[in-house]
Amino acid sequence: MKIGVITFPGTLDDQDAARAAKYAGGEAVSLWHADADLRGVDAVIVPGGFSYGDYLRCGAIARFAPVMGPVIEAAAKGMPILGICNGFQILCEAGLLPGALVRNHELHFVCRDQWLKVENNSTAWTTRYDKGAEILIPLKSGEGGYVAEQNTLAELEGEGRVVFRYVGDNPNGSLNNIAGITDARGRVVGLMPHPEHAIDALTGPSDDGLGMFFSAIDALVKA
Amino acid sequence: MARVVVDVMPKPEILDPQGQAVAKALPRLGFEGVIEVRQGKRFELEVDDSVDDETLTKIAADLLANTVIEDFTVRRLDA
Amino acid sequence: MARVVVDVMPKPEILDPQGQAVAKALPRLGFEGVIEVRQGKRFELEVDDSVDDETLTKIAADLLANTVIEDFTVRRLDA
Amino acid sequence: MTTDSVKHAEATPDTAQPYKELGLKDDEYQRIREILGRRPTDAELAMYSVMWSEHCSYKSSKVHLAYFGKTTTEQMRSKMLAGIGENAGVVDIGDGWAVTFKVESHNHPSYVEPYQGAATGVGGIVRDIMAMGARPLAVMDSLRFGPADAPDTRRVLPGVVAGVGGYGNCLGLPNIGGEVVFDSTYLGNPLVNALCVGAMRVEDLHLAHASGTGNKIILFGARTGLDGIGGVSVLASDTFSGDETTAGRKKLPSVQVGDPFTEKVLIECCLELFREGIVVGIQDLGGAGLSCATSELASAGDGGMHVNLDRVPLRAKGMTPAEILSSESQERMCAVVKPSDVDAFMKVCAKWDVTATEIGEVTDTGRLVITWHDEVVVDVPPRTVAHEGPVYNRPVQRPVEQDSLQQPIELPRPSTSDLRDLVLRMVGSHNLSSRGWVTDQYDRYVRGGTVLAQPSDSGMIRIDEESGRGVSLSVDCNGRYCKLDPYAGAQLALAEAYRNVAVSGATPVAVTNCLNFGSPEDPGVMWQFEQAVRGLADGCVTLGIPVTGGNVSFYNQTGTTAILPTPVVGVLGVIDDVRRRIPTGIGAEAGETLLLLGN
Numbered sequence: 001m002k003i004g005v006i007t008f009p010g011t012l013d014d015q016d017a018a019r020a021a022k023y024a025g026g027e028a029v030s031l032w033h034a035d036a037d038l039r040g041v042d043a044v045i046v047p048g049g050f051s052y053g054d055y056l057r058c059g060a061i062a063r064f065a066p067v068m069g070p071v072i073e074a075a076a077k078g079m080p081i082l083g084i085c086n087g088f089q090i091l092c093e094a095g096l097l098p099g100a101l102v103r104n105h106e107l108h109f110v111c112r113d114q115w116l117k118v119e120n121n122s123t124a125w126t127t128r129y130d131k132g133a134e135i136l137i138p139l140k141s142g143e144g145g146y147v148a149e150q151n152t153l154a155e156l157e158g159e160g161r162v163v164f165r166y167v168g169d170n171p172n173g174s175l176n177n178i179a180g181i182t183d184a185r186g187r188v189v190g191l192m193p194h195p196e197h198a199i200d201a202l203t204g205p206s207d208d209g210l211g212m213f214f215s216a217i218d219a220l221v222k223a
Numbered sequence: 224m225a226r227v228v229v230d231v232m233p234k235p236e237i238l239d240p241q242g243q244a245v246a247k248a249l250p251r252l253g254f255e256g257v258i259e260v261r262q263g264k265r266f267e268l269e270v271d272d273s274v275d276d277e278t279l280t281k282i283a284a285d286l287l288a289n290t291v292i293e294d295f296t297v298r299r300l301d302a
Numbered sequence: 303m304a305r306v307v308v309d310v311m312p313k314p315e316i317l318d319p320q321g322q323a324v325a326k327a328l329p330r331l332g333f334e335g336v337i338e339v340r341q342g343k344r345f346e347l348e349v350d351d352s353v354d355d356e357t358l359t360k361i362a363a364d365l366l367a368n369t370v371i372e373d374f375t376v377r378r379l380d381a
Numbered sequence: 382m383t384t385d386s387v388k389h390a391e392a393t394p395d396t397a398q399p400y401k402e403l404g405l406k407d408d409e410y411q412r413i414r415e416i417l418g419r420r421p422t423d424a425e426l427a428m429y430s431v432m433w434s435e436h437c438s439y440k441s442s443k444v445h446l447a448y449f450g451k452t453t454t455e456q457m458r459s460k461m462l463a464g465i466g467e468n469a470g471v472v473d474i475g476d477g478w479a480v481t482f483k484v485e486s487h488n489h490p491s492y493v494e495p496y497q498g499a500a501t502g503v504g505g506i507v508r509d510i511m512a513m514g515a516r517p518l519a520v521m522d523s524l525r526f527g528p529a530d531a532p533d534t535r536r537v538l539p540g541v542v543a544g545v546g547g548y549g550n551c552l553g554l555p556n557i558g559g560e561v562v563f564d565s566t567y568l569g570n571p572l573v574n575a576l577c578v579g580a581m582r583v584e585d586l587h588l589a590h591a592s593g594t595g596n597k598i599i600l601f602g603a604r605t606g607l608d609g610i611g612g613v614s615v616l617a618s619d620t621f622s623g624d625e626t627t628a629g630r631k632k633l634p635s636v637q638v639g640d641p642f643t644e645k646v647l648i649e650c651c652l653e654l655f656r657e658g659i660v661v662g663i664q665d666l667g668g669a670g671l672s673c674a675t676s677e678l679a680s681a682g683d684g685g686m687h688v689n690l691d692r693v694p695l696r697a698k699g700m701t702p703a704e705i706l707s708s709e710s711q712e713r714m715c716a717v718v719k720p721s722d723v724d725a726f727m728k729v730c731a732k733w734d735v736t737a738t739e740i741g742e743v744t745d746t747g748r749l750v751i752t753w754h755d756e757v758v759v760d761v762p763p764r765t766v767a768h769e770g771p772v773y774n775r776p777v778q779r780p781v782e783q784d785s786l787q788q789p790i791e792l793p794r795p796s797t798s799d800l801r802d803l804v805l806r807m808v809g810s811h812n813l814s815s816r817g818w819v820t821d822q823y824d825r826y827v828r829g830g831t832v833l834a835q836p837s838d839s840g841m842i843r844i845d846e847e848s849g850r851g852v853s854l855s856v857d858c859n860g861r862y863c864k865l866d867p868y869a870g871a872q873l874a875l876a877e878a879y880r881n882v883a884v885s886g887a888t889p890v891a892v893t894n895c896l897n898f899g900s901p902e903d904p905g906v907m908w909q910f911e912q913a914v915r916g917l918a919d920g921c922v923t924l925g926i927p928v929t930g931g932n933v934s935f936y937n938q939t940g941t942t943a944i945l946p947t948p949v950v951g952v953l954g955v956i957d958d959v960r961r962r963i964p965t966g967i968g969a970e971a972g973e974t975l976l977l978l979g980n
């Protein structure tokens with residue numbers, strides 16, 4: 001299974017996302033922001049970092065990159081797409097996911113090992129988890145507060161589209177403790193914490209993040 | 224050539240952690256009487272005469288502001 | 303009660319990576335003719351009538367702007 | 382307006398020059414005149430004054446630093462691929478891997494503008510590592526502030542921490558350790574020392590030199606602006622007094638604003654250039670900007686260099702040659718490239734959207750010649766600028782109060798209740814409290830190779846994903862010990878860093894340092910400095926590992942009160958498989974035996 005990982009100028013966690021895809025048995029394919037081509041991949045990861053420095057707004061400039069055109073088309077056809085941190089912000093800016101991410105409520109960058117509760121285990125990226133399971137994954141972001149208008153929020157909650165919620169102290173002021181959400185079909189998922197940094201207890205707090213990559217490969221094999 | 228200002232502010236109903244932080248800090252620094260603070264962005268553009276108002280609005284709406292959470296205004300400084 | 307706007311902009315000689323990022327992005331998005339962009343901050347304050355101009359300037363200089371690298375202006379919206 | 386060209390300087394030998402305002406002493410200015418056989422032009426004066434500054438020339442420390450070289454044996458040198466004199470030291474860690482690391486200070490800028498000062502400090506040390514041909518892999522930061530509850534510390538500390546994090550996080554370099562120390566002597570003079578470590582294949586080592594007549598000099602990265610030219614603006618206003626565009630430049634803040642995004646792209650661009658094998662020599666632009674890069678490249682090369690300043694891409698209008706040469710605009714690099722490779726070079730830069738400009742070439746004249754508007758504004762022997770600056774043997778005098786500092790005092794044996802109080806006070810003290818508020822603002826996970834980071838004794842990263850080979854690093858110093866006895870204090874710093882690395886399971890192999898002291902014009906400070914250097918060097922001999930590089934920061938004082946002598950020592954260790962690391966902490970399993978080693 002070919003999992004594409006996009007590199008924008010300023011992307012940082014692309015190697016890590018590729019490594020995670022490989023650990024789960026996938027083949028990682030790097031995608032370049034300036035190419036309007038997905039090189040035949042079966043799924044796409046938009047990784048973390050500071051695309052274009054994130055000076056204007058996180059993800060605001062990256063969403064216009066040539067590669068995003070085919071990503072948006074592929075999403076419409078149901079391709080599994082995962083946005084991690086800056087990738088989540090880019091997917092929101094691109095309109096693939098609702099809402100937006102704002103500055104952390106304490107105005108600091110926060111890097112910590114974060115417990116998450118899996119609220120929805122039927123998306124393309126979460127079937128390997130039990131519903132209600134708690135997993136430990138690094139969170140590292142300065143603008144991770146999830147916000148959306150009241151009716152959007154109600155819709156997300158009503159349709160069970162909140163995929164992950166922070167357990168314990170809210171680290172960034174996210175509404176309803178939201179750490180990750182999905183689109184209506186459960187194919188596009190975005191989250192602020194970094195599952196690709198939790199694939200080996202040697203270099204992360206756990207290997208709880210691997211489940212997301214295994215889930216995607218399961219989804220592709222089934223398809 | 225024209226100078227253009229685009230002001231981008233968080234929508235009233237959207238959480239503004241930066242403005243709130245300023246509002247909270249003020250009394251600590253001995254400044255009383257500030258009831259509310261909101262923090263947004265100000266862009267100053269220098270543009271060719273070829274750039275019309277419609278284009279400016281598009282630039283603001285597409286790029287400078289995220290209209291899900293922000294409002295914007297565009298104005299030319301000298302006509 | 304009064305509404306006050308404080309505009310904070312990077313000093314002209316100081317590098318403005320934010321403005322540059324926007325300026326570079328515009329042609330890629332098909333917007334031509336924007337020669338320069340500078341990005342700063344806009345604060346909207348709601349203040350008691352007890353807050354005089356001197357205090358406002360002090361708030362801007364001490365807290366809202368970093369005067370080592372930024373300039374600011376203060377103005378009341380409705381007198 | 383007239384350009385102060387070499388011709389103009391020859392024709393106007395008696396023009397008074399503001400060399401004092403630029404920090405040059407009478408005899409230093411005289412020496413420049415002797416070297417050139419005429420008065421320097423404004424541009425030359427700007428160049429000499431920055432390059433002969435304490436910061437760039439090491440004029441007060443050189444004679445002492447030589448002791449490192451003298452005491453390093455062949456045995457200690459055996460793993461060293463590059464040492465003192467290069468941008469950063471490089472050691473062979475086996476399996477064909479070379480690791481480079483260095484600490485540098487950014488103390489004064491961080492006091493003026495904490496966020497940008499600290500941010501550009503990180504940016505600068507990362508470019509040093511890049512200039513060796515390595516991929517930067519991790520950073521560390523060693524910080525010292527005044528008392529935690531002092532108002533100015535509340536201004537400085539959050540800004541510095543946000544700046545270190547803001548820049549490092551955005552570059553994608555994990556922060557794997559450092560120090561935070563509070564002491565009243567740092568209140569008006571905080572210390573911000575940043576370390577970067579990088580790795581490369583042994584054969585990819587790049588050294589900074591411009592050789593091969595006809596090779597091109599390419600400036601790439603950010604545009605050059607009016608940043609950090611503080612002192613040199615004296616020249617602008619003198620030459621162009623009354624000129625609109627330059628009026629008021631005297632008041633320019635010598636603050637630089639960092640652009641980590643540009644630097645991140647620059648890193649990737651450089652690494653691709655290295656992979657393509659099209660770089661003959663490379664140098665980062667740090668303090669002293671183009672003055673430093675051009676003179677150092679030329680001085681270390683085998684010929685001369687010609688540079689056309691008109692070609693330098695500028696960010697500000699009306700900049701003078703002196704300003705362009707002294708600008709400290711960040712995120713710039715300078716490379717030497719064969720003419721046949723220039724197209725390929727430009728192509729890589731274009732891919733990364735990095736501005737790159739050919740600004741000159743290597744010549745066989747043995748001179749550094751710089752032109753501006755078709756006139757020669759600089760014509761100097763490059764070594765006199767970069768490597769043969771003044772050297773001082775400053776007076777050294779053990780301070781009289783040193784004896785009283787060392788007076789033994791009788792401490793009464795504490796009672797049990799005193800101990801309880803003491804423990805509570807220690808737990809509550811700012812110097813022993815959790816560093817979480819700081820380290821939570823630093824990304825320690827990015828790149829996926831961090832094996833140990835806070836709160837471990839040392840940071841450890843994996844270099845080779847297949848074999849698991851990695852390195853461990855620690856930076857340490859206790860300024861209070863150094864004040865009591867700088868010789869032993871420096872050794873204690875070394876021993877602490879060495880132990881921190883050793884207990885992680887790695888074998889210590891090399892040392893770097895950042896020597897933060899007060900004014901070298903104070904004989905007591907010079908004594909502290911000399912003692913610390915000797916202590917550190919002698920300690921290294923005992924441990925059998927070499928000092929591969931470092932940095933000196935003088936004039937750290939408020940009024941006449943110097944900071945505690947603070948020789949920050951960094952030790953690098955190698956571990957052949959990071960899976961065998963030893964994490965810090967006890968009590969993973971019940972029934973473990975606790976052993977105390979040593980006496």
Ligand SMILES: Nc1ncnc2c1ncn2[C@@H]1O[C@H](COP(=O)(O)OP(=O)(O)O)[C@@H](O)[C@H]1O
Nearest residue numbers: 436437465466467468894896929930931932933
């Ligand atoms: N404390 C020190 N110990 C050992 N070497 C030092 C020390 N300070 C400076 N050096 C060496 O002197 C050389 C010049 O210093 P460097 O920091 O490169 O200058 P610059 O400040 O221009 O970058 C470097 O090779 C550096 O390793």
